[in-house]
Amino acid sequence: MTTGGDFRLGANCWGGTALDESRGIFFITTGSPKDNFMGVDHHGPNLYANCIVALNARTGERIWHFQEISHDIWDLDIPSPPNLTTITRHGIKVDVVAAVTKIGNTLLLDRVSGKPVFEFRRRRAPVSHLHGERTWPWQPDVELPQPFARQVFSLDDVTDISAGARESVMAKLIPGTSSRGANMGWFQPFEVGKSTAFYGIHGGAEWTGACIDPETGYLYVTSNELPWITMLHYLEQDEEDEASAPKSPGRLVYEANCLACHGARRQGLATAPPLLAVKYGSDKPTIMKLLETGRNLMPAFKHLSADQKTQVTDYLLGIEDHAKTEQKSQDSIFDKPPKYTFSGYIKLLDNEGHPGCKPPWGTLNCIDLNTGLLRWKVPLGEYAELTKRGIPKTGTENFGGASVTAGGLVFAGGTRDHKIRAFNKWTGEELWSAELPYGGYAPPTIYQVNGREHVVIPATGGGKLGGAQGDAFVAFALP
Ligand code: HEC
Known part of the structure; x- marks a missing residue:
C-alpha cells in the first residue's frame, strides 16, 4: 500500500486489530515504511504506513485513515493495537479509537469520522540534505493528549547518574577525538558519516499497547525512554x-x-x-x-x-x-x-550499559482521555545496583504492557528486573511486586475462578531485552 515510490516492504500491522461489531468497522494500526532510516526508495507520505485505518468489516473497503508521521524514516511505527472506548467531551459521549505510538503520542479519533478529538497540530519539519531523500514538510507536534514519553533528544537530556556516565555519552555527541559528534533534534533527518541521536525505536509505546478503564476513561500505557544513535553510509x-x-x-x-x-x-x-x-x-x-x-x-x-x-x-x-x-x-x-545503508540499531548507552538519557528509562503512565491530561507517571522497574548507589528509581526498558482491573489495580511486568507489579490506578503508587523466573514480556491477564480474581503472566524471558529464556506461566490470586 503506497502512494508513489518503489515500495518494497513495510507498513506491516504490528500490534493487532480491533472490531466495532455494532458498526461493522474494523481498525488496524500500521508500522513504518521500509527501508528504515533512508527514504530514497519510498518518496511521498507513504500511505498507509504509520496509520490507523478504518475498514468496512464486510467488504474490506477503506472508510478513513489517519496518519501520524508522514514519510517516516525513524522507525516510528504505530506498534500497538487500537483500543476502542467511549469518552465524555463537553458532556457528550463520543465513541473513540485510541492508539499509543512509539514517539509517545496517544492518537484519539472519533470512531466514525476518523477526526482527532483534540487538535492534532503539525509543524514545519527539518529538510534532509541527503542526495535522493525527500523528507516530508510537516510532522506532528501534539499537545493533547499529553505525550507520555520525551520526543526530542538533546544535550539537556544526557544522563546525569554519574560523571563517568555523562562523559561517556557526551563523547559520542560532541565532536572530538573519539567521534564526529551527532545531530539531534525534532524529526532530525539522517546524514552520511555523522550520527543522529533520537528517541523512539523501542518506544514510547510498544506492541503490548495500552489498556483503558471504561469506568473512568483513563488509559494506562507502559513506555520506554532511551536514545538511539545511527548514521548512514554509502553502499x-x-x-x-x-x-x-x-x-x-x-x-x-x-x-x-x-x-x-x-x-x-x-x-x-x-x-x-x-x-x-x-x-x-x-x-x-x-x-x-x-x-x-x-x-x-x-x-x-x-x-x-x-x-x-x-x-x-x-x-x-x-x-x-x-x-x-x-x-x-x-x-x-x-x-x-547513491545507495545507502545504516550502521544498525545502536542504543546510545553510557559506560556501564545504561541508557544515555536522564532517567526515567521505563514508565507507567495514566492519561485521562476525557481531558487529554497526563494524570500521573511513575518509573517502572528498577536496577538494584543503582538504587544501592542512592540513585532514585530509574525504571528500566520494558516490553510488558499493563492491565487494569475493576478493583482499582494496574498490573505491569516486562521490566529488566523480571518483576510483576501492582499499582493504585488513581495515584500510580506501587502496592505490590513479585519476582518472576524470567522476564514477563506480555500484558498480564485478569480472570476469575469461583468469584476470586486472579492475574496470570507468561514469563518467557529472551526477546528484545535478552537474558535467560524459559516458558513459565505465573498466576497469582488477588486478596
Ligand atoms: C550466526 C551469525 C553471526 C556470525 C557467524 C557472526 N556474527 Fe557478528 N554478530 C551477530 C549478531 C547477532 C550480532 C549482534 C550481537 C548483539 O546482540 O550484541 C553481532 C555483532 C557483531 C559485532 C558488533 C557490532 C556492533 O555494532 O557492536 C561485530 C564487530 C561482529 N559481530 C563481528 C563478527 C565477525 C568478525 C564475525 C566472523 C568472525 C562474525 N561477527 C560472525 C551474528 C553473527
Missing part, C-alpha cells in the same frame, strides 16, 4: 568492486566465518548488524574480545587463531590497505544516484 555501488578486488587475509577470514550472518558487503542480514561503521563505534580490543566471548546471537570464535582474529578485526576497522577500492567507490557515487 558500494558495484558488488563486484569488493568481489573483484584482491582479497586481503582479513577479508578471507570474513568470508569463511562472518559473511553468512553479516552479509557479503557487511551490510547486515536479519538480526546480525551491519559492520560498515564499526570503526566509529568500536575498537580493536572490543572486537577481539567479542570474537572470544560472543554475545547474544553472535557466536564466539575460539577456533580462530590469534592471527586470524587480528586480520578480520583490521579488515573491519579498515586498517588494512584499502585505499584503492575506496577511491573507486567514491568515484562511482557520482555516476549513479
Whole structure:
C-alpha cells in the first residue's frame, strides 16, 4: 500500500486489530515504511504506513485513515493495537479509537469520522540534505493528549547518574577525538558519516499497547525512554568492486566465518548488524574480545587463531590497505544516484550499559482521555545496583504492557528486573511486586475462578531485552 515510490516492504500491522461489531468497522494500526532510516526508495507520505485505518468489516473497503508521521524514516511505527472506548467531551459521549505510538503520542479519533478529538497540530519539519531523500514538510507536534514519553533528544537530556556516565555519552555527541559528534533534534533527518541521536525505536509505546478503564476513561500505557544513535553510509555501488578486488587475509577470514550472518558487503542480514561503521563505534580490543566471548546471537570464535582474529578485526576497522577500492567507490557515487545503508540499531548507552538519557528509562503512565491530561507517571522497574548507589528509581526498558482491573489495580511486568507489579490506578503508587523466573514480556491477564480474581503472566524471558529464556506461566490470586 503506497502512494508513489518503489515500495518494497513495510507498513506491516504490528500490534493487532480491533472490531466495532455494532458498526461493522474494523481498525488496524500500521508500522513504518521500509527501508528504515533512508527514504530514497519510498518518496511521498507513504500511505498507509504509520496509520490507523478504518475498514468496512464486510467488504474490506477503506472508510478513513489517519496518519501520524508522514514519510517516516525513524522507525516510528504505530506498534500497538487500537483500543476502542467511549469518552465524555463537553458532556457528550463520543465513541473513540485510541492508539499509543512509539514517539509517545496517544492518537484519539472519533470512531466514525476518523477526526482527532483534540487538535492534532503539525509543524514545519527539518529538510534532509541527503542526495535522493525527500523528507516530508510537516510532522506532528501534539499537545493533547499529553505525550507520555520525551520526543526530542538533546544535550539537556544526557544522563546525569554519574560523571563517568555523562562523559561517556557526551563523547559520542560532541565532536572530538573519539567521534564526529551527532545531530539531534525534532524529526532530525539522517546524514552520511555523522550520527543522529533520537528517541523512539523501542518506544514510547510498544506492541503490548495500552489498556483503558471504561469506568473512568483513563488509559494506562507502559513506555520506554532511551536514545538511539545511527548514521548512514554509502553502499558500494558495484558488488563486484569488493568481489573483484584482491582479497586481503582479513577479508578471507570474513568470508569463511562472518559473511553468512553479516552479509557479503557487511551490510547486515536479519538480526546480525551491519559492520560498515564499526570503526566509529568500536575498537580493536572490543572486537577481539567479542570474537572470544560472543554475545547474544553472535557466536564466539575460539577456533580462530590469534592471527586470524587480528586480520578480520583490521579488515573491519579498515586498517588494512584499502585505499584503492575506496577511491573507486567514491568515484562511482557520482555516476549513479547513491545507495545507502545504516550502521544498525545502536542504543546510545553510557559506560556501564545504561541508557544515555536522564532517567526515567521505563514508565507507567495514566492519561485521562476525557481531558487529554497526563494524570500521573511513575518509573517502572528498577536496577538494584543503582538504587544501592542512592540513585532514585530509574525504571528500566520494558516490553510488558499493563492491565487494569475493576478493583482499582494496574498490573505491569516486562521490566529488566523480571518483576510483576501492582499499582493504585488513581495515584500510580506501587502496592505490590513479585519476582518472576524470567522476564514477563506480555500484558498480564485478569480472570476469575469461583468469584476470586486472579492475574496470570507468561514469563518467557529472551526477546528484545535478552537474558535467560524459559516458558513459565505465573498466576497469582488477588486478596
Ligand atoms: C550466526 C551469525 C553471526 C556470525 C557467524 C557472526 N556474527 Fe557478528 N554478530 C551477530 C549478531 C547477532 C550480532 C549482534 C550481537 C548483539 O546482540 O550484541 C553481532 C555483532 C557483531 C559485532 C558488533 C557490532 C556492533 O555494532 O557492536 C561485530 C564487530 C561482529 N559481530 C563481528 C563478527 C565477525 C568478525 C564475525 C566472523 C568472525 C562474525 N561477527 C560472525 C551474528 C553473527
